[in-house]
Amino acid sequence: MLKIEIDGKPVEVDHGTTIIDAADKLGVSIPRFCYHKKLSVAANCRMCLVEVEKFGKPLPACATPVAEGMKIFTKSKAAVEAQQSVMEFLLINHPLDCPICDQGGECDLQDIAVAYGTSGSRYTEEKRVVFNKNIGPLISTDMTRCIQCTRCVRFLKEVGGMQELGMVGRGEHAEITAYVDQSVNSELSGNIIDLCPVGALTNKPFRYSARSWELVRRPSIAPHDSLGSHIEVHVKDNKVMRVLPREKESINECWLSDRDRYSYEGLNSPDRLKVPMIKHHGEWQETDWKTALEYAAGQIKDITNEHGSDALGVLVSPNSTMEEGYLIKELANDMGCGNVDYRLRQTDFRLDGKRVGTPWMGCNIDDIEHLDRILLIGSNIRNEHPLLAQRFRKAVDNGAELNIISPLDNNPLMDIAHKIICTPNDMVNVLAQILKGMSKLQRLSLCLPPSLSELLEKIHVRPNTEVMAESLAGLGKTFNLIAPKVGIFLGNMALSAPRFTEMYSLAEAIGGVSGAKGGILPSAANSTGMHMMGVMPSATGMHARAMLEVPRKAYMLLNIEPELDCQHAALAREAMKKAECVVALTAYKSEALENADVLLPIAPFTETSGSFMSMEGRIQTFKAVVKPLGESRPAWKVIRVLANTLGLKGFDFESTDDVRTKMFEGEKPSTVARKKLNNNMKELVEIEVKIKSEGLQRIGEVPQYEADPIVRRSGPLQKTKYNIQRRARMNPEDLRMMGIVEGDAVLVKQDQGRAVLMVRSDAHVARGCVRVAASHKQTVGLGDLMGDIAIDKIPAEEQEAAKAQAMEAYS
Amino acid sequence: MAAKKSTKTAKPVMTDLKGQTLITLRTLKEKNPASLATYEKLGGYQQLKRLITDKVKAIDVINQVKVSGLRGRGGAGFPTGLKWSFMPRYFDGTKYLVCNTDEGEPGTFKDRDIIRYNPHQLIEGMAIAAYTLGAEVGYNYIHGEIWAEYEIFESALAEAREAGYIGKNLFGSNVNFDLYAVHGYGAYICGEETALIESIEGKKGQPRFKPPFPASYGVFGKPTNVNNTESYTSIPWILQHGGQAFADVGVAASGGSKLFSVSGHVEKPGNYEVNMGMPFTELLAMAGGVWKGRKLKAVIPGGPSTAVMHAEAILEATMDYNGLGKAGSSLGAGSMIVMDETTCMVKALKRLSYFFYEESCGQCTPCREGTGWVYRVIKRITDGEGKMEDLDLLADVSNNISGRTICALGDAAATPVLSFIKHFRPEFEYYIQHGKSMVDGK
Amino acid sequence: MLSKESIEKIEYELTKYPEDQRRAAVMSALRIVQTEKGWLSPESISDVAQYLGIPEIAALEVATFYNMYDLEPVGEHKITICTNISCMLRNSDEIVEHLQKKLGVGFNEVTKDGKFCLKEGECMGACGGAPLMSVNNTKMHEFLTVEKVDEILKELE
Numbered sequence A: 001m002l003k004i005e006i007d008g009k010p011v012e013v014d015h016g017t018t019i020i021d022a023a024d025k026l027g028v029s030i031p032r033f034c035y036h037k038k039l040s041v042a043a044n045c046r047m048c049l050v051e052v053e054k055f056g057k058p059l060p061a062c063a064t065p066v067a068e069g070m071k072i073f074t075k076s077k078a079a080v081e082a083q084q085s086v087m088e089f090l091l092i093n094h095p096l097d098c099p100i101c102d103q104g105g106e107c108d109l110q111d112i113a114v115a116y117g118t119s120g121s122r123y124t125e126e127k128r129v130v131f132n133k134n135i136g137p138l139i140s141t142d143m144t145r146c147i148q149c150t151r152c153v154r155f156l157k158e159v160g161g162m163q164e165l166g167m168v169g170r171g172e173h174a175e176i177t178a179y180v181d182q183s184v185n186s187e188l189s190g191n192i193i194d195l196c197p198v199g200a201l202t203n204k205p206f207r208y209s210a211r212s213w214e215l216v217r218r219p220s221i222a223p224h225d226s227l228g229s230h231i232e233v234h235v236k237d238n239k240v241m242r243v244l245p246r247e248k249e250s251i252n253e254c255w256l257s258d259r260d261r262y263s264y265e266g267l268n269s270p271d272r273l274k275v276p277m278i279k280h281h282g283e284w285q286e287t288d289w290k291t292a293l294e295y296a297a298g299q300i301k302d303i304t305n306e307h308g309s310d311a312l313g314v315l316v317s318p319n320s321t322m323e324e325g326y327l328i329k330e331l332a333n334d335m336g337c338g339n340v341d342y343r344l345r346q347t348d349f350r351l352d353g354k355r356v357g358t359p360w361m362g363c364n365i366d367d368i369e370h371l372d373r374i375l376l377i378g379s380n381i382r383n384e385h386p387l388l389a390q391r392f393r394k395a396v397d398n399g400a401e402l403n404i405i406s407p408l409d410n411n412p413l414m415d416i417a418h419k420i421i422c423t424p425n426d427m428v429n430v431l432a433q434i435l436k437g438m439s440k441l442q443r444l445s446l447c448l449p450p451s452l453s454e455l456l457e458k459i460h461v462r463p464n465t466e467v468m469a470e471s472l473a474g475l476g477k478t479f480n481l482i483a484p485k486v487g488i489f490l491g492n493m494a495l496s497a498p499r500f501t502e503m504y505s506l507a508e509a510i511g512g513v514s515g516a517k518g519g520i521l522p523s524a525a526n527s528t529g530m531h532m533m534g535v536m537p538s539a540t541g542m543h544a545r546a547m548l549e550v551p552r553k554a555y556m557l558l559n560i561e562p563e564l565d566c567q568h569a570a571l572a573r574e575a576m577k578k579a580e581c582v583v584a585l586t587a588y589k590s591e592a593l594e595n596a597d598v599l600l601p602i603a604p605f606t607e608t609s610g611s612f613m614s615m616e617g618r619i620q621t622f623k624a625v626v627k628p629l630g631e632s633r634p635a636w637k638v639i640r641v642l643a644n645t646l647g648l649k650g651f652d653f654e655s656t657d658d659v660r661t662k663m664f665e666g667e668k669p670s671t672v673a674r675k676k677l678n679n680n681m682k683e684l685v686e687i688e689v690k691i692k693s694e695g696l697q698r699i700g701e702v703p704q705y706e707a708d709p710i711v712r713r714s715g716p717l718q719k720t721k722y723n724i725q726r727r728a729r730m731n732p733e734d735l736r737m738m739g740i741v742e743g744d745a746v747l748v749k750q751d752q753g754r755a756v757l758m759v760r761s762d763a764h765v766a767r768g769c770v771r772v773a774a775s776h777k778q779t780v781g782l783g784d785l786m787g788d789i790a791i792d793k794i795p796a797e798e799q800e801a802a803k804a805q806a807m808e809a810y811s
Numbered sequence B: 001m002a003a004k005k006s007t008k009t010a011k012p013v014m015t016d017l018k019g020q021t022l023i024t025l026r027t028l029k030e031k032n033p034a035s036l037a038t039y040e041k042l043g044g045y046q047q048l049k050r051l052i053t054d055k056v057k058a059i060d061v062i063n064q065v066k067v068s069g070l071r072g073r074g075g076a077g078f079p080t081g082l083k084w085s086f087m088p089r090y091f092d093g094t095k096y097l098v099c100n101t102d103e104g105e106p107g108t109f110k111d112r113d114i115i116r117y118n119p120h121q122l123i124e125g126m127a128i129a130a131y132t133l134g135a136e137v138g139y140n141y142i143h144g145e146i147w148a149e150y151e152i153f154e155s156a157l158a159e160a161r162e163a164g165y166i167g168k169n170l171f172g173s174n175v176n177f178d179l180y181a182v183h184g185y186g187a188y189i190c191g192e193e194t195a196l197i198e199s200i201e202g203k204k205g206q207p208r209f210k211p212p213f214p215a216s217y218g219v220f221g222k223p224t225n226v227n228n229t230e231s232y233t234s235i236p237w238i239l240q241h242g243g244q245a246f247a248d249v250g251v252a253a254s255g256g257s258k259l260f261s262v263s264g265h266v267e268k269p270g271n272y273e274v275n276m277g278m279p280f281t282e283l284l285a286m287a288g289g290v291w292k293g294r295k296l297k298a299v300i301p302g303g304p305s306t307a308v309m310h311a312e313a314i315l316e317a318t319m320d321y322n323g324l325g326k327a328g329s330s331l332g333a334g335s336m337i338v339m340d341e342t343t344c345m346v347k348a349l350k351r352l353s354y355f356f357y358e359e360s361c362g363q364c365t366p367c368r369e370g371t372g373w374v375y376r377v378i379k380r381i382t383d384g385e386g387k388m389e390d391l392d393l394l395a396d397v398s399n400n401i402s403g404r405t406i407c408a409l410g411d412a413a414a415t416p417v418l419s420f421i422k423h424f425r426p427e428f429e430y431y432i433q434h435g436k437s438m439v440d441g442k
Numbered sequence C: 001m002l003s004k005e006s007i008e009k010i011e012y013e014l015t016k017y018p019e020d021q022r023r024a025a026v027m028s029a030l031r032i033v034q035t036e037k038g039w040l041s042p043e044s045i046s047d048v049a050q051y052l053g054i055p056e057i058a059a060l061e062v063a064t065f066y067n068m069y070d071l072e073p074v075g076e077h078k079i080t081i082c083t084n085i086s087c088m089l090r091n092s093d094e095i096v097e098h099l100q101k102k103l104g105v106g107f108n109e110v111t112k113d114g115k116f117c118l119k120e121g122e123c124m125g126a127c128g129g130a131p132l133m134s135v136n137n138t139k140m141h142e143f144l145t146v147e148k149v150d151e152i153l154k155e156l157e
Ligand SMILES: Cc1cc2nc3c(=O)[nH]c(=O)nc-3n(C[C@H](O)[C@H](O)[C@H](O)COP(=O)(O)O)c2cc1C
Pocket: B071, B072, B073, B074, B075, B076, B077, B078, B080, B083, B100, B101, B102, B103, B104, B105, B188, B189, B190, B191, B192, B193, B194, B226, B227, B228, B229, B231, B232, B407, B408, B409, B412
């Protein structure tokens, strides 16, 4: 520890602390523009100049490490003079148009200028003008206002993982730009708006829609991935105007993914369902709540009375709150129906009942950056959890070795130590090889259950898996072996693979021999919470897939668009079509709900209260930030009234707090979570490693801006380059062997499903796989996200027509 | 024969007068000065061989350099021996050596002649430094505009590599030194050592904040020693003749000889290698005196980043660190810009401030914004729209740049403004009052 | 697309740097491509970036930072004349005036026939030979006089 003095106040700080950090710790404010605690130090704005005893010239507080006995003056004459002169320099070329600037009222330059500037300008020459750049649908630019602090450049490079902006030119002509006519594509791009200390980069959709002081700021939790990012929702006239991150170091730090920032635009979509609707002779009719609920309850009662309570299927979105999940499960169970499930994008349910507790990520979010060996299985991490990717990036920057097993060779924008790109089926074999390789290296093979050891006997460890095993075992490295920092995680593609059970069991075993942390990276805001609340089939109930395979007579849907949110789009559509009654609790009218019979308008997360449980098992409660739109009502209330209408007892909750008390039976939620989160298996499931798969396999990811009904309706996000025409992407080698060329139209077949798609040659797709992204009307005729798929060539003479068909389905 | 004529270039001028010890231009009198054979004939590469084969200790080499009183010839005059002692001795990985041949400060053109006439001595000097500092890879960063010299240096490197003076296992030892030429492409700022390092790494030449200094965080983040061309080129001579001999060539606090680049209003512009401490008048005489027999008005003794001096002041001065320091300026890189009575100081300053404005890298606020401001105000004065307050404004803005920037370009940009106005204020006032120059009436 | 010759030259430059520092060769690579093509088009810059495996914007940063890269066509012969102090003291303005008159262009303009482009340069580190100019970034002509300039132009015609 070093003893120093700032403005006469003594303070003790660690070696290597900079003056600015020491001052921040002490609560002494030093003005700054370029410095940001999460970015590398550029020391270029010079705003933070302070006087230091024994130094002839002022020093930048952000870049100067303190030394023992240092005496620092931040408000002395010399310091203030230096700061004022820098302020003057910054302002000479800065437009003084605060009244029309979107940053007005929340501008660092404005604030600091008021504090440090002098009135009146001595600069009488012409001001610099810089042309604006179009960097995409999310961020608008006003580059004349830029003060060249390079925060945006550094963010994209260091946190985003890819330099998309640069400062081109030199001297006074230096300006920030993307490469010629390119947009900024980082899935974290919106953060540069927050970072920009002036109004050069502002929120494009929000532009000119409100002044900062007109906005009411309310805290909430982001609902689009399972991080549980803290957000601040800005509201004007009962309308959500924009979303910003709320700093939470252990979760989202001070960042937010673009999905969480811009999806609010979907909240105000014209698709919003404002009144209950009933289908009458094939025509939708608006109605009142009482009629709608009585109708819905009547239908369900009739059907269950006639066919047994088993005839009902309840499908729940993992983006719904814990309270909603709990209530709807209770409702079904009280009716004697065990067909409840939230795992809409899963095919393999063999692990049901075999696990000790609720599966989770197996560590905390902020543990990730401290890992030194990582295995990511079947995850397109930037697509699934953009901010989590950033934590992994930090780990890799700190020297961690990242190993990847996946059917897609996506660029995670960080260095990969080893990767194996193969079919989902082969991934099982690869994992077995790694297990074998590692158990040999660790000499811990005795720990493996005999059944597994037996399986491994026949496995041959190939060189490329051997090196991965060595990396994970830390061979030749001086890692801490007592407290190993290994992380093994299964992502979306593993979770929805038909052989998830094998992958999970083997990953568990690898974790066992390596002392790893880890688990699954569940996709949705409340996946973990739904599991813990038991929003899953009863012992005799049907899981999500079974409810579609063996269609039910009636369905209750909570917050989903079946053909876009389910693993098997075609099955989901068929099942809804066939059902006698579909009651959908939904915030949106939708083509995907055409086959429903009753639409009950529910409130999205901003208009209701409730809790999400994140991937790290954190239960976070939030409140409504605006009133429900139109006649829509919080889903928990709708379920309560529906239960009452159905004649069920015990649903008289006054608030979500009440529901929660009941849910946790009076215990503290975090205590319950601690007890329940557990990735271990009660018993080994019988698995097979060596299965030869014939034919092609579909890799059906859900693109990040299609993940749920809200984000699907965010105009700005849909305008980004991530909104792509669905194509059949295949490895060029496979295409060559099949005699297909890029740009051909092909017939894609899964089960009974068909779709005509164009082909794209994509070396990032594993051999034997066809990447067809999901959740789009172009592909709703297809089957499993991950599963068998066939490609039929279309004869040359029919190509033109086929291409036209593919294009039409897209537009 | 027109082609021949048009390739004429300035030659270093060597008159065998007393007061000239050829150290860095040792080969100048020879027929093929730049060839390896010539350099070898003069005992070239023998010091490198001796150090390596005799396994001379690094500390002994450094001591010789310290005794020599050699100060960095790049402008800052930092003692070279002391700088070398900052290089970490033990480091797990490659250490680098960098030579700064990016001279681009107006009036500076000495390193170009070293490469043209004596490239092998530079290579030997760098190899000796590399051996001493344990650097295994070196780069010579050469100013982009002197392309012919870049090619000369590339060929010299090929010769030296072929002869086994650089490369792996030098003289059968386990000493390695791979030396490469890299080029700039038009940015004065890359003369600043950390900008130069960034440029070697393939980035914009934007100076780094120091500390950390290159000795701990240099090329590719590795320990790196940076010296000027002339500094390295002095090394073989120092080791051949001993540090003391070098010190004795010069005067107190300024060891050795120095290459002075003399340009502007003299009869024979060019480089002059003279012993430190030579009176200015002698050097001026060597350069043939003031152009066309005119009267001397002012001299910038060490490049525009050093203060301009009145004729009276410089006529009294000696050409060494202390001599020029006492006379109110500094030696800088030894780039003497001579101005005769016909020079309009306001216009001269305008051109210099345009240079710093144009060459500012743009990363730090005071330099980026200040250099443009200064230039525009001076331009306004030469456009006949100056105001008296402008002179104080100029001084104030310059003072606000100086000492508040990442690198010394900010200080360099302020120096001419402050010194020109200080020494020639009446000329500025006249220009403002009359809207034209006091000197040329235009 | 980079030509085979350019790639060969870039590969030589790459030998100067550690394997994981391909970026370091960007300055030479840009120079090599510019020399071949006459100027640096956005496509050329992208090609270089891709070849070295660096973001395009990083290559653009470099290309726009250094004066000698030409981001617009400069005709067959780019004449860069120094007007800095040492040259100015030796009357470079007369040379500039002559050049501008003779070629009929101002600074940063290309003659109609596409033969010449005139640029104002900063110090070229050869002030002893002032006034001076450089042709196509490689050839320096010193001690210029009006007559000598004419000779040089004639040779280049
Ligand atoms: C703006 C600026 C320009 C510089 N230009 C040069 C230069 O052209 N050549 C040079 O050797 N040093 C130059 N320097 C000094 C270098 O930063 C560095 O001090 C020098 O190369 C060290 O070598 P030395 O100790 O041998 O002089 C410059 C410094 C600044 C601030």
